[in-house]
Amino acid sequence: MFLVACGSDRRVALAEKLMAEKETDSAIAVMQEIKEPQNNLADRDYALYALLLSEAMHRKQQLNAETDTLLLPAIKYFSGSGDSLYAERALYCKAHLDRRLYRMKDAMQSFLKALLSCREAAMTSSSTGSIHGWESSA
Numbered sequence: 001m002f003l004v005a006c007g008s009d010r011r012v013a014l015a016e017k018l019m020a021e022k023e024t025d026s027a028i029a030v031m032q033e034i035k036e037p038q039n040n041l042a043d044r045d046y047a048l049y050a051l052l053l054s055e056a057m058h059r060k061q062q063l064n065a066e067t068d069t070l071l072l073p074a075i076k077y078f079s080g081s082g083d084s085l086y087a088e089r090a091l092y093c094k095a096h097l098d099r100r101l102y103r104m105k106d107a108m109q110s111f112l113k114a115l116l117s118c119r120e121a122a123m124t125s126s127s128t129g130s131i132h133g134w135e136s137s138a
Contacts, residue, residue: 009034009045015052024059027052038073047077051086054093063097071097079117088117 018027037049051074057067078086095110
C-alpha cells in the first residue's frame with residue numbers, strides 16, 4: 001500500500017518550527033520518527049525534510065558526503081518550484097558542505113547561487129512586504 005499525504009506532514013512542519021527556535025536536537029528527533037521519508041512524504045515535504053535535516057547536520061558540525069546526497073532533492077525541488085527562500089537555504093548548506101569536503105570551486109559556485117537566490121527572494125519579498133531570514137551557526 002502506498003500512501004501520500006494530501007497536505008503538509010505535521011512532523012515536517014513541527015521540525016521546521018523547532019529548527020527556527022534553535023531546538024536542533026528536538027527537530028532531529030521528530031524527523032527520525034518519519035519512516036522512509038522519500039517514499040512516505042509528498043514531494044515538497046520530502047524536499048523540506050531533506051533541507052531541515054541537512055541544516056541540522058550543519059549546525060551539529062556533522063556535514064558529510066551523505067548530506068550531499070540528501071541535499072540534492074531539496075535543491076532540485078526548491079530551485080524548480082520558484083521558492084527562492086528555501087532554494088537559498090539549500091544552496092547555502094550545500095556550499096558549507098562543499099567547503100567542508102574541500103571542494104572549493106563547488107563551494108564558491110554554491111555560495112554564489114545562494115546569494116543570487118537570496119537576492120531574488122529579497123526582490124520578491126519587497127513587493128509583497130514580507131521577508132524571511134535564516135542564520136547559520138557557522
